[in-house]
Amino acid sequence: MSPTSNRLLRTLVLLACIAGPLSSHTARAAISVTDDSGARVTLEHAAQRVVSLAPHATELLYAAGGGTRIVGAVTYSDYPPQARQIPRVGDSGALDLERIAALKPDLLVVWWHGNAQRQLDKLRQLGIPMFYSEPRHVTDIPGEIERLGQLLGTSAEATRAADQFRSRYSALQRAYAxxxxxxxxxxxxQNPLMTINGSQIVSDVIRLCGGRNVFADLKPLVPMVSTEAVLAADPQAMFTAMPGATPADRPLANLAMWRRWPQLSAVAHHNLFPIDGDLIDRPGPRVLQGAQIMCDDLDHARQRLAADR
Structure with a gap:
């Protein structure tokens, strides 16, 4: 370890000591849940000072009733609107470790694959309890809300939010699947051209709406594909995530490149659909809003395809 890293670690440990022994357990833990890494997270009492290290985690914490407990969050934690006022602790890939320690958190909600593992290892040395969050399926989200509610001591509110999510999911499933x-x-x-396989959470949304991901069988979660492979698959609808791509304002942007191949079924039938990335990419409560938009778009695609038969 370099001298600079040693100094940083000593500083972090000093700040943690000033904050108090955050992880010493002299009695049986009052709260214990399993996170998305399969590890047990135990707290002696409900978390009061939470730092969220991913935008989707911030949304999950608010849904679980813990918005007022969040003392730090990463960049792009912008929903609900009051989340924009939370002090920032860097972004998902580059955390401000000293700032995090100075906030004296009693719980960190971290992103299993989105946060830099080296930085998480340094935070782990401070003994701050960590809950790893990475819902892999849409149906994992309500359970995650409930588990965070347990850690926060807000189970009643979390259960209501989880039940509402399950109810909306079931309604979409009945209507479209x-x-x-x-x-x-x-x-x-776009460059390099990348897509998703069948295990990625957006593919869950596609299935929920009655769609079929043409690259579901590829092994990487986010594989690179060639233009030729897309042309051979001949998708009937194409989607991409873009900031602010709402039903009222749907610029084609990156999908416009596919107009060079008018023989593509999606192009021939005008089935090119940008969608707000915050609603479709974040594995949080709003993913069902993104799902509703995608389901509606696929209904439009079906109508256009049927009209040409």
Whole structure:
């Protein structure tokens, strides 16, 4: 470890000592839940000072009734609107470790694959309890809200939010899952061209709406694909996530490149759909808003496809 790293670690430990022994357990833990890494997270009492290290985690904490307990959050933690007033502790990939320690948190909600592991290892040395958050399926989200509610001591509010989520999910499933299948390509990035496989949470949304991800069988979670592969798959609808791409304002932007291939079914039938990334990419409560938009878009796609038969 370099001298600079040693000095940083000593500073962090000193700040943690000033804050008090955050993880010493002299009695049986009052609260214990399992996080998304499979680890047990135990607290002696309900968390009062929480730092959120991912935007989706911030939304989950608010849904669980713990918004007023969040003392620090990363950049882009912008929903609900009051989350924009929370002090910042860096971004998901570059955390301000000294700032985090100075906030004296009694719980960190971290992003399993989005936060830098080296920085999380340093935070772990401070003994601050960590809850790893990474819902892999839409149906994982309500359970995560409930578990965070347990850690926060807000189980009643968390249960209500989780039940509402499950009810909305079931309604979408009843309405769309058995409709005529539509071949879907979801573009994550243009250059290099990237998509999602069947295990990624957006693919769950596609299935919920009765769509079929044309690259579901690829092994990487976010695989690179060639233009030729997309042309061969001939998707009937194409989606991409973009900031602010709401039903009222739907710029084609990156999807416009596909107009060079008018033989593509999605292009021929005008089934190119940008969608607000905050509603579809974040594995949090608002993903069902994104799902409703995608389901409506796929219904439009079905109508256009049927009209051409």
């Amino acid at each position: 058995t409709r005529a299948p539509v071949r879907v390509f979801f573009q994550v990035w």
